Amino acid sequence: MKWSFAAAGMFLLGVIGVAVIILFQKLTTSNENDYYLLKEITEAAMYDSVDFKYYRETGELKISREKFVENFTRRYTESTLFIGSKYIISFYDIMEEPPKASIIIDTEIQNYQIYGENTKADYTVGNILTGILEFVGKNTNKNNPYIENKTITREYYSMPGISNYKINFTEPINKPSELSSNNIKNIKIKKVTYEKISNNNLIGSVLNAKMKKELDWTRSTNKEMNYENNYYEEINSNSFELKIDIDNNEIDYYNCSDNSNRSYSGTGVSCEANYSDYWIHWTGTSYGNENGSTILKLIITWEYDEYEY
C-alpha cells in the first residue's frame, strides 16, 4: 500500500516538475526569441527608415519616425512566433536626428505578483531595447576627436555702391558650403585680404560676382549691396569705378561667436538678427566718380575644427 502511495506521489512530483520546467521554458525561450526579434527588427527597421533625401540635401543621417514605427510593426507581425495571445509594442522618444529608437514589447501574459512581508508587487516580463545609428569617425577613440584649427580660403566678390566718394560696407557673409556639415564646429573668419581687379578682368569678375551673390552673401537681395542689373550698363558706359583708395586697415571681419577680429568694433553688425554669424566690413574712398559702383575681390580665410569621417 505504501508503495502505491509512493508511486502516486512520485508521479505527482514529476508532473509538477514538468509543469515548472514548461513554465520557465515558456518564459525564457519565448522571451529569448522575442528579444532576438526585437534587436534584429529594430536594426532592419532603422535602416529601412533612413531618409536618404534628407541625407542628400544636408549630409546628415536621419530616420523618419513613423516610417520606423510602421516598418518595425509590420516586420514584427510577420516574424513573431506569437506564442501568447497578445503583444503590446510601445515606442518611446524616437529621435529622427540623431537616429534613436526606444521600444518596449510587453506580452502581458507573464504577469506575476510577488508577495513579501506586508508587500505585494506586480511584475511583467517584457523586452526593452534602445538602438541608435552612428557614424564612427576617424578619431572617435581619441581624447579629442576633432582636428582643430583647419583652414580653408575662398574668394568672394563685393560690389557696393559709392555715395559722395565714400564706400561703407558692412554685410553678413555665408560660410563656405564645405563647412556646412554638423561635424564641423568653431567656424570663424581668420583673415581677410583683398585684390584689386584690373580692367581686363572687370567683366569676368562682375559676372562671377553676379553668379555667386546668392551663395556668398546672406542678404543678397539687399539693395544696399547694389547687386542689380544696372551694373552692366555702368560697365558699358565705362563709369564703373575701380579707383578705390583702400588698404588693409580698412577691410575687416567680425565673428559673432566670440567677437574675434582685429580692430573692428562691430558697428553695423547685427548678430541678434540671425542673418549670419560672420560679417565683413570695409570702407574706402573713390577717386573720380562721386557716385557709382565698384567691385573688390575679397580673399577670406576660414578656420574650423572638424570631426573627420
Place this chain on the structure above:
Amino acid sequence: MNNKGKTINLLLILTFLLPLDVKADLNVVSKKEYYENYYYFVQPYYETIYGYKYDTYELEQKNIGIFSPQKLGSDIGEAEIIDLKRNCAIEDKNCYSFQKFWDDYKNIISNGNTISTISNNECNVSYITNRKSNSEINQYTHGCWKEENSAEIKGGNIDFNVNYNSLGMACSSVSRSADVTVESNDEYLELKIVRKPLMFNTLNIKKEVNLNSNISNCGFDKQNEVAPYRSSYDDFKYHSPILAKYTYTKTTYNCPNTKYSEKASCNNSSNISQKCGQKTITAINAQSDINYEQTGVISNIISPTKIYQGGGISIGFIYYNTLKWDFKDGTLYQREIGNTEAKKRITTEVEKTLIKTTEQFENELKNNIELSLDGISSNYMNQINNQLQVNCQRSGNVVAGETLTTICTIIMPETKLAIGTGKIDKVVASTTDGITNKIYTDLTFSGKTHLYAKLSKLNMLKVDDEEEWSISFGDDNDTSCDVDVERRLYSTSNSNKVSYNFIYRPIDVNNPFPNRNAGINWYEWWNNSYNKDRLKDSYSNGSLQYEIELNPSSIKSIKESTTIRDYYEWNEDDEKNNNKFVTDNFNIKRQNIKESGDY
C-alpha cells in the same frame, strides 16, 4: 582702222567719293566682281549713207543712249568701241563681224527684257544679262530695228518693199570710226557715240550688189562687196552699226569669321574678341561698308569644391557679349533715296542678315551645351542637358555707333528627389536663375568628380557652323574643375562589397558610449547635459509616443492591408499627410513628440 575708243573725257558725276586710303585690315578680304556691258547702237535711218554718191561726205554724227546705271558702289569703268568686220575667220575668237552684231541684236530684242522706263529715240531699250559667279555680261540695244517688220531703221515713215533680216542688215553695214564717252551717275549710264566724218569712197567698196530679194548674193566672202538696202531705184542705203563696250569692277569687302575654340578654367572667366575693319552691306538702292567689333566673356562657377557622397554641386555659366558696329566713312552709296534712307536700309540689313536675335541665340546656345560630370549616371546627365535653359537679356539697339549688349545665363535645372529613398525622381526646368539648384552625385560614388562642359554657338553674328565660337571647360584634366567627394554614406570593401558607413548599435541609455567618444552624428548632442538626462528618461511615461496592441485579429488585419507594399516603399500618407498605417492601426500615436533639440 582701229576704232578702239578711249575713255577720253570721262565725265563721272558720282555721288560717292572713293576712299583715298584703302588700306585693308589684316582680316579684311576683298572680292571683285567684273561687269562687261555691250551697247548695240543702230544708226538712225535719216543718218544713213546714200551709197550711190561715192563722193558722199558724211558729217560727224552723234548718238546718245541712256541705259541702266552701273552697280552701286562700283568703280569707274573703261569704255571702248569694238571693231566690226565684214568677215571673221572661224578661229579668230576676238573678231566681231557685222553678222554677229545683227544676230546678237536680234537675240536681245527677241529674248531679252525691256526697260520701259528708258527709251531712246522712241524705242525701248532691251537687254540680256548673263551672270556667272563673279562676273556679269549685259547686252543692251539702242535702236528700233526689228526683223519681223521690215528692214526699218527708224527715222520717219519709210515705205520699204524689201525686208532685210539680220543677214541683209549685215550686208548693208559699213565700218566707220567712232568715239565713245560715258557719263555714269546713280540714275543712269549715258553713252555718247560720235561717228566720225566719213568720205564714202574711202570705204573702198568695189561692187554694189543689188540684193533685192536675193539676199544670198550678199557676198560675204568678198571683203569689199556690200549690198545696200534700197527703197527705190535711186535710194541706196548703207549704215554704220556701232558696238560699244563698257567694263567696270565692283569691290566688296568681308571679314572671314574666325572659328574660336577656347579652353577655359572653372571658377574663372575667359575672353574672346573679334574685330572687322570692313564689310560691305548691300540693301535695295543702298550700299555701305561697315566695321564692327565683338567681344565675349564667359564665366563659370562650380561650388563647392568638396562635397559628401551623394551630395549636390551648383554649377553656373554666364555669357556676356557686346557687339558694336559703325559705317565706314566715305563708303555710303545710294540711288534715288537719299543718305538718310540709305543708312536706314543698311541698318535694317545689318540687323536682319548679320546679327542673331535674342531668341535665335538662346535657342542655338541651348541646343549646343554639353555637360558631363563623373560619378553621375548617363540617364540623369541626359535629363539635365535636356532641361537646361538659356535666358538672354539684351540692351542697346542695332544702331550704328551703339553697343549691343547681350547677357545670357545658363540655368541649371532643378532635381526632384524622391521622398525617403532620395533617388532622382525627375529633372525639371528651373523657375529661378538656377544657381542654387544642385546636381547630385551617385550615393555610392566617392573620390573626385570632374566637370566637362562645352558651350558652342557663342558667336552673336550669323555665321556658318565652321566659324562658330566654342568654349570648353575641364579639358586636359584641368583640376580647377574637380570636386572632391568624401566617402561618407557607403564604403566599399576590398572585395567590392558596398556597405553602409554608419552602424547600428543597441545602447545602454545610462552609458551609451562606454570608454570612447560619441560618434560624429552624436558627439555634439551627447555633450549637452540636457540630452544626457533625456536619454536616461527614454522609457518614462512622458516619453511614450506610439503604442499598438497585437492580437490575432489585429495581426490578420495588418497583414491583409500591407501585403502589396514592400518594406522599402515609403509612407502612404493619409489626408493630413501623416502615415496612414500609424493612423489606422495605433491606439496611441503622435504623443510627446520632441525634436532632437528640444529639452
